[in-house]
Amino acid sequence: MSAVPNVAVPGPKRSPTMLLLRRLARRRIVVAGLVVLALVVALAVLAPWLAPYAPQRMQVAIRLRPPSLTHLLGTDEFGRDVLSRMMHGARLSFLVGFLVVVVSTIAGTLLGVIAGYVRRLDGALMRLTDAMMAFPDILLAIALLAALGPGLLNVVVALGVVYTPRIARIVRAVTLVLREQQFVDAAEALGATRTRIVVVHLLPNLISPVVVQSTFVFAYAILTEAALSFLGVGIPPTVPSWGNMIASAQQVMHQAPWLVMAPGMAIALTVVALQVVGDGLRDALDPRLRRAV
Amino acid sequence: MLTFVIRRLGSMAVVMLLVASLVFVIVRVIPGDPAAVMLGDLATAADIAKLRVALGLDRPIAIQYAIYLKQILTGDFGRSIFFNQPVVEAMLSRAELTLLLTLMAVTVAMAIGVPIGVVAAVQRGRRLDHAMTAAAMLAASLPSFWIGLTLIHYFSVQLGWFPVAGYGSPGSVLSERLRHLVLPALALGIPSSALIMRFTRTSMLDVLGEDYIRTARAKGLPAALVVLKHALRNAAIPILTVIGLTVAVLMGGAIVTETVFALPGVGRMIVQAVLYRDYPVIQGALLVVSAIYVLINLAVDLLYAVVDPRIRY
Numbered sequence: 001m002s003a004v005p006n007v008a009v010p011g012p013k014r015s016p017t018m019l020l021l022r023r024l025a026r027r028r029i030v031v032a033g034l035v036v037l038a039l040v041v042a043l044a045v046l047a048p049w050l051a052p053y054a055p056q057r058m059q060v061a062i063r064l065r066p067p068s069l070t071h072l073l074g075t076d077e078f079g080r081d082v083l084s085r086m087m088h089g090a091r092l093s094f095l096v097g098f099l100v101v102v103v104s105t106i107a108g109t110l111l112g113v114i115a116g117y118v119r120r121l122d123g124a125l126m127r128l129t130d131a132m133m134a135f136p137d138i139l140l141a142i143a144l145l146a147a148l149g150p151g152l153l154n155v156v157v158a159l160g161v162v163y164t165p166r167i168a169r170i171v172r173a174v175t176l177v178l179r180e181q182q183f184v185d186a187a188e189a190l191g192a193t194r195t196r197i198v199v200v201h202l203l204p205n206l207i208s209p210v211v212v213q214s215t216f217v218f219a220y221a222i223l224t225e226a227a228l229s230f231l232g233v234g235i236p237p238t239v240p241s242w243g244n245m246i247a248s249a250q251q252v253m254h255q256a257p258w259l260v261m262a263p264g265m266a267i268a269l270t271v272v273a274l275q276v277v278g279d280g281l282r283d284a285l286d287p288r289l290r291r292a293v
Numbered sequence: 294m295l296t297f298v299i300r301r302l303g304s305m306a307v308v309m310l311l312v313a314s315l316v317f318v319i320v321r322v323i324p325g326d327p328a329a330v331m332l333g334d335l336a337t338a339a340d341i342a343k344l345r346v347a348l349g350l351d352r353p354i355a356i357q358y359a360i361y362l363k364q365i366l367t368g369d370f371g372r373s374i375f376f377n378q379p380v381v382e383a384m385l386s387r388a389e390l391t392l393l394l395t396l397m398a399v400t401v402a403m404a405i406g407v408p409i410g411v412v413a414a415v416q417r418g419r420r421l422d423h424a425m426t427a428a429a430m431l432a433a434s435l436p437s438f439w440i441g442l443t444l445i446h447y448f449s450v451q452l453g454w455f456p457v458a459g460y461g462s463p464g465s466v467l468s469e470r471l472r473h474l475v476l477p478a479l480a481l482g483i484p485s486s487a488l489i490m491r492f493t494r495t496s497m498l499d500v501l502g503e504d505y506i507r508t509a510r511a512k513g514l515p516a517a518l519v520v521l522k523h524a525l526r527n528a529a530i531p532i533l534t535v536i537g538l539t540v541a542v543l544m545g546g547a548i549v550t551e552t553v554f555a556l557p558g559v560g561r562m563i564v565q566a567v568l569y570r571d572y573p574v575i576q577g578a579l580l581v582v583s584a585i586y587v588l589i590n591l592a593v594d595l596l597y598a599v600v601d602p603r604i605r606y
Contacts, residue, residue, distance in 0.1 A: 137545055226436050230438050
């Protein structure tokens with residue numbers, strides 16, 4: 001399950017992390033994906049300093065200008081600089097994606113380990129995830145937001161709930177396999193408590209599958225957040241998120257198609273990069289997982 | 294076979310009960326006071342208290358839950374606050390559009406995904422395979438509402454081939470209504486075609502490595518016959534599963550697509566219900582959509598036996 005290779009490696013000392021990085025570096029497409037992600041993250045983090053204009057600054061005199069040297073991605077219907085708004089939008093998309101991954105990973109791992117390790121609870125917990133997965137992602141998110149109200153944190157909570165079963169199912173599947181391994185038997189024979197077995201023996205072996213799955217959750221969360229904001233039930237429309245930018249550009253898109261093009265492309269590029277990296281991680285960490293759910 | 298169906302129906306009933314309970318929790322427990330929301334800001338405390346009694350909200354939560362289960366079992370989904378009609382009626386009057394849209398989108402997704410997946414598998418490792426796999430990844434990463442807006446921009450506004458939005462005038466002929474659904478179906482189906490393509494490719498690759506494929510080739514059968522009859526038929530089960538899954542994704546996607554194209558379907562009704570906090574409609578939509586999803590999964594399981602006669606439950 002860990003990144004220990006089954007071929008002999010020259011040189012005695014190579015940490016699993018180094019090996020993983022080497023395997024990733026061998027695939028050019030994965031490197032490209034990582035570079036894109038690093039770039040978008042850098043632009044997002046440094047937006048307050050790097051963005052050429054303040055994202056909310058309106059200049060009605062220059063509204064709906066096509067891309068030019070002074071405004072690389074043009075201006076919107078209020079004369080705001082599209083590039084600057086995109087950079088600030090990236091902050092939001094990544095923040096939401098990251099927090100959703102944190103929420104669903106913690107909750108999903110907990111549920112999955114309990115279901116996989118505590119036999120009595122397995123059936124009930126898995127039927128619960130079945131029930132949660134019977135709702136389309138976006139419908140469940142919308143319903144939760146209807147109850148919670150709009151806003152950034154509520155979007156995170158809703159999407160966290162939506163994606164928890166995905167992590168839980170993978171974690172349970174891997175835990176079921178791990179539980180039958182000899183090292184778990186050995187620990188049980190030595191009198192280790194259940195908590196100790198979970199924390200010391202199971203969790204470290206769950207890291208790879210969880211990391212892989214969470215890159216995909218990251219990607220889905222960005223896409224779904226954009227859709228929620230587009231529908232007007234997600235992030236409040238005054239905040240420049242990629243979904244909000246597309247929503248507000250709808251009215252003027254036939255005069256200014258770049259207003260829709262730019263954020264759409266940003267979403268696609270980020271999501272593609274995340275998926276490429278996810279695929280790469282999966283192949284590098286464990287080829288056997290390639291065909292998992 | 295019969296025992297399998299009965300067992301499968303049993304677990305389906307359990308899942309549906311859980312679904313109904315989740316819906317109850319989401320709709321009744323999390324939000325504040327539905328009565329206050331229904332009456333709006335101008336309501337007096339006395340009005341709210343009266344409505345609470347009328348809706349049964351003053352009773353213990355367990356009793357409320359029992360009443361709720363009894364109501365949905367008898368097909369009573371309550372009355373929409375915003376549309377001012379029974380939820381079932383409101384949904385049925387919009388169901389045709391959403392049903393047609395979903396069917397057309399599944400057709401689009403299959404028509405693009407399956408052939409491309411087959412070609413990519415046959416061309417494995419060659420340039421065409423890489424190009425198609427990359428295209429699929431891009432398609433899966435585009436927000437469907439963005440695809441919709443782009444299609445409107447080019448095919449409706451600039452070329453004028455399709456209507457910009459809407460579902461035609463009431464009572465227009467079926468072909469006219471279908472014309473309104475072409476672009477929405479494309480916007481909805483294209484991202485899902487990527488998923489179907491990936492599954493088709495993987496499933497075909499598994500089958501193409503089998504001995505009987507080599508035998509079929511060795512005895513000189515035309516390549517097309519081997520691929521389409523010997524291989525695709527045997528690769529069909531995972532593909533069927535993913536198509537079943539796709540329908541669920543599409544039902545969710547319809548919410549967004551109907552909003553983009555201003556289509557008066559169930560999806561748009563759900564968005565309006567959320568914006569107006571129309572709880573009975575949200576509740577009904579959650580129940581109906583998840584029930585359809587669970588039923589589709591059952592249908593897919595049963596279809597396995599039809600596609601693959603070796604499967605006997």
